[in-house]
Amino acid sequence: TQLLEQSPQFLSIQEGENLTVYCNSSSVFSSLQWYRQEPGEGPVLLVTVVTGGEVKKLKRLTFQFGDARKDSSLHITAAQPGDTGLYLCAGARGANNLFFGTGTRLTVIP
């Protein structure tokens, strides 16, 4: 059973378009993180959300944590080729347990 399901699994869009990716679970997490991973590299943390309903913005990226702290979304405005990568959500439960989602592989076409 996969704790965190991400959708869509793959997404290919044109430069300048907007997109939203989702991270869903039936479990409650104390916090939720989003990472981006580029080919040949490890994941890099983008943001951590802690409070139910919290919204954080990072330039063209908007992250939202669900009210019940079970799900999250990532919205990218005016996507650019540099946004291409694997987007991973991760939910924390306890001091050592971090569960990663299945990932969304985004390709932004110039």
Next chain:
Amino acid sequence: ETGVTQTPRHLVMGMTNKKSLKCEQHLGHNAMYWYKQSAKKPLELMFVYNFKEQTENNSVPSRFSPECPNSSHLFLHLHTLQPEDSALYLCASSQVIEKLFFGSGTQLSVL
């Protein structure tokens, strides 16, 4: 540069070989982790060390043997691996679970 360095970047080994992966962090963190990333599967936590003590072993087969001599260094010793163990092995460090810093990984191929 995230402050977490992994070597080697690529490794090809036979099923009877013994090899080791190395991870070093320069961030002063207290916790270090080994993750396995396979195609079409989520990142899988393998081991966690806090202050050099192993605090998590996620039912990992004994052919994977971790070693943490101090808070800055972490090794993963490999022996008699199987082809299905081929994957990207990622090391990470953190001060808190909400903020992991990953290395670039070791791409392992078992023939």
